[in-house]
Amino acid sequence: MNKLNEILQELGISKVKLAKYLGVSRQMIYNYLELESLNKWPKEKKILLFKLLDIEDGSDKALGKIKINSEYIMEVESRLNQSIKDTFEEYDMSDLKKLKKDEQRLFSDLTYIIKDKLTDEYKHDDNVAALKYVYHILQAMDNMKEAKYFLAYISKLNGFTGPNDNVFNENEQFIFDALIHSAIGLYAHGGTSKSKVADAHARFEKEVEVKNEEKLSRTQQLNTIKIQALRELGYTDITTENASEVFERMAEIESRKV
Structure with a gap:
């Protein structure tokens, strides 16, 4: 399998891309690559790889015949990207088709690796926690x-x-x-000393507390303004029909206090 690894590296095919192409997890790719021979791969996955590399079988002789030049790299890349494109189009997300090709590929890569992390039974809890933090980072x-x-x-x-x-x-x-x-x-x-670390963390905790208090205060303020806007307009709640009107009145109420 060393020869196959060398070929994949020369072609610039990452484990993530290969996993997406074969429809398996990234960990499964590592498992496949640890096998003694390509012929020990599952039949369906083996055939897909043969198609990608344009070889008849997984023998060392067949792998040895591969000549990696610019033309071959482009052919493999084309087959790989077409497969990823076909997979992407399976999503029922018409809005995403407005994205550029590299943006679609980025979306596909992100969704694949998130799915891969969430379905990893060995590191599931850690992965869920980590992805929640990633989500928070994106929000911030x-x-x-x-x-x-x-x-x-x-x-x-x-x-x-x-x-x-x-x-x-x-x-x-x-x-x-x-x-x-x-x-x-x-x-x-x-x-660094433990006392300095403790002092720094105490300052960190204090800053987080202050920000949370500010956020709570702002939430309470907005809630008060919302109630006032509803009262002035004669509504009891925000609905899809009156939302625009209520938000405009809330903005007006805020401007009165400036």
């Missing part, structure tokens, strides 16, 4: 630029993008990367 991203910077840092650290690939703000990301990397280094090597 518009109001917290550092969330994007942190995602970019993780991408760089794991070799998905270059260390100076700063697409959001070159100067701020440069500083952020340096500080985060230094902090993670201290964490990994225990290079």
Whole structure:
């Protein structure tokens, strides 16, 4: 299987892409690649791989005949992308078809890896918790630029993008990367005192408490304004029919207090 691994690496086919093409989990791909021979793969998956690589069987002789050049790489990439496109079109999500091809591929990659994580019975609980945090990061991203910077840092650290690939703000990301990397280094090597860590965490807890109090206060304020708007308009609740009118009145009430 070493030869197959070499071929896949030269073709630039990731485990995630291959898993999507074969319709299995990423972990299953690792399991397949640990087998002694391609001929020990499940028949259906084996045939799909033969089709992708344009070979007749999984023998070392057949794999050895593969000549990896630009033309062959393009042919394999075309077959792979067509399969992914066909899979994507199975989703009943017409709005997503308005996206560009690379955006559709990104959506497909995201949904695949989320599904893969959620169906991993060995790490299920950890994966669910981690994905909830990812969801929270996505929600916070518009109001917290550092969330994007942190995602970019993780991408760089794991070799998905270059260390100076700063697409959001070159100067701020440069500083952020340096500080985060230094902090993670201290964490990994225990290079700071417990008392300083405790003090820092206490400040962190206090800041979170303050933000939560502000959020609660804002929620209560909006609820009060909503009740006033409904009362002024003679409604008892917000419905699809009166929502626009109620929200306009809420904005008006807020402006009165400025």
